Amino acid sequence: MEVRLQKLIAGTGLSSRRKAELLIASGRVSVNGKVVTELGTKVDPDRDHVKVDGKHLMSAQPFVYLMLNKPKNVMSTLDDPGGRTTVKDFLRGVSVRVFPVGRLDFDSEGLMLLTNNGELAQALLHPRYHVPKTYLIKVKGALNNEEIAHLERGVRLEDGMTSPAHVKKVRKVEANSWLEITIREGRKHQVKRMLEAIRHPVLKLVRVRMGPISLGNLEPGEFRFLTDREANSLRELVDERRALVERGEELVPTPKRPVRGEGWAKPGRSKKFSGKKEKVA
Ligand code: URA
Secondary structure, X not given: OOEEHHHHHHHOOOOOHHHHHHHHHOOOEEEOOEEOOOOOOEEOOOOOOEEEOOEEOOOOOOOOEEEEEXXXXXXXXXXXXXXXXEHHHHOOOOOOOOEEOOOOOOOOEEEEEEEOOHHHHHHHHOHHHOOOEEEEEEEXXXXXXXXXXXXXXXXXEOOEEOOOOEEEEEEEEOOEEEEEEEEOOOOOOHHHHHHHHOOOOEEEXXXXXXXXXXXXXXXXXXXXXXOXXXXXXXXXXXXXXXXXXXXXXXXXXXXXXXXOOOOOEOXXXXXXXXXXXXXXX
């Protein structure tokens, strides 16, 4: 993800932003071997080689990205004044201070990204970047196609209409059912409120995907570092969205599409679902 050169220099703790501007203007900074004197120059801290007075700029701390499968009844914050278990309690052996990218409700489970790259975290959460988040949810009863179309078109909540969502039927379990819902907003308790509004309250909620990152088969309570490829895909997503917003071509949430699939998957037929069957049913 690109940042302004003076911001990168200041971010390493080498100097203040103002001092970094002076360093650049006076020709003491090079990028990939070329002296750069233009203040607005953008660089990618993970790819470009920046030197000040011929010395490599050392990042104050390398960026770290990881994912945790947050278990139920765990706070998605780092501290809890009430003394409840938090996501920090699961990051044994992680010496770098990383911050959760967004929240999950106390009783929700699933994918939480954590990083010390504050700029990337903010961008992933920025409402104008419309990063898709997918949740596997168990709801009371079974939705008919009209109810699914309603969710996909948008539901009126007390803080306004929701933007278009994608909904996939997964499986019926006795009187209840599992769905996968993808939204591009991040309002508080949004998925629960959307389902409440159509009278199918959520009984269980697991976040399974955020942008290009999938939870995969990480067990509840486990974490792992993202691969370089995964971290790059997050940076690329943010770069792409930022460029769109800067060009004024803001991504409009995908328009409604016809409800896909008339029926419910037969038990064991849904590949994605079957791996989680025992744990989530
Ligand atoms: N929507 C909700 O209602 N709860 C969550 O934890 C995440 C999304």
